[in-house]
Amino acid sequence: MSSPQAPGPAAPELRIRPVEAADLGQVIAIDAEVTGLEKTDYWYELFHRYGGGRSRQRLFLIAETGDDIQGFIIGEVRDWEFGSAPCGWVFGLNVRPSARLAGVGARMLEAVCDGFRHAGVTKVRTLLARDNSLVLSFFRSQGMMAAPFIPLEMDLD
Ligand SMILES: CC(C)(COP(=O)(O)OP(=O)(O)OC[C@H]1O[C@@H](n2cnc3c(N)ncnc32)[C@H](O)[C@@H]1OP(=O)(O)O)[C@@H](O)C(=O)NCCC(=O)NCCS
Structure with missing residues (x-):
């Protein structure tokens, strides 16, 4: 009879926390991998406004396992914009392609909703x-439905 295999080292646990300045390199790399654009100034500016966990209204969270950042989510509470009562808006979400389909996105959305x-x-x-x-399937799977708004736009040139 074979003896049961000894358990290997446990996989590092997924942790969700507010982004810190030292995380920006990995955040920029994930965004660049997904969008093909390295927007360093944009991310520092966003960090300035949303980072550090200083505000209840503005949330910029990362998901990490060990020292590796697997994804990030950004959202804020907007008061009376678009004529709607104060509500939370998620406007940035990305999971590292190699870490997808493992519940990272769902955990980050849950954390930002808790916030x-x-x-x-x-x-x-x-x-x-x-x-x-892809993003529609994700949000739909988390319970989000079409909202009673119509986006409008026009060219300015
Ligand atoms: C959308 C995204 C955040 C999902 O992250 P993820 O960690 O892979 O998602 P999860 O593992 O938490 O999946 C939760 C649910 O979403 C749905 N989902 C996720 N990926 C999916 C896919 N490729 N196809 C269909 N459904 C999918 C599923 O219902 C899934 O539940 P299940 O695993 O029980 O089937 C990730 O794919 C991503 O970052 N995509 C690019 C985002 C982007 O374009 N950002 C720029 C605009 S802000």
Whole structure:
């Protein structure tokens, strides 16, 4: 009879926490891998406004295992914008391609929604491109439904 295998080292646990300045290199790399653009100034500016876990209204969270950042999510509570009562908006979300389909996105959305509840709002919204079926499938799977708004735009040149 074979003896049971000794358990190997446990996989590092996924942790969600507010982003810190030292994380920006990995955040920029994940964004560049996904979008093909390295937007260093954009991310430092966003960190300035949303980072460090200083505000209840503005959330910029990362998911990490050990020293590796697997994804990030950004959202904020907006008061009375678009004529709607204060609610949480998620406007940035990315999971490292090699870490997808393992629940990282769901954990980050749950954490940002906990933050919104903590800030006193009871609804979360987001906006996405009509043809982005991946992000639509993700948000839909988390319980989000079409909202009663119509996005409008026009050219300015
Ligand atoms: C959308 C995204 C955040 C999902 O992250 P993830 O960690 O892979 O998602 P999860 O593992 O938590 O998946 C949760 C659910 O979402 C849905 N989902 C996720 N990826 C999916 C896919 N490729 N196809 C269909 N459904 C999918 C599933 O219902 C899944 O639940 P299941 O695993 O029980 O089937 C990730 O794919 C991503 O970062 N995509 C690019 C995002 C982007 O374009 N950002 C720029 C605009 S902000």
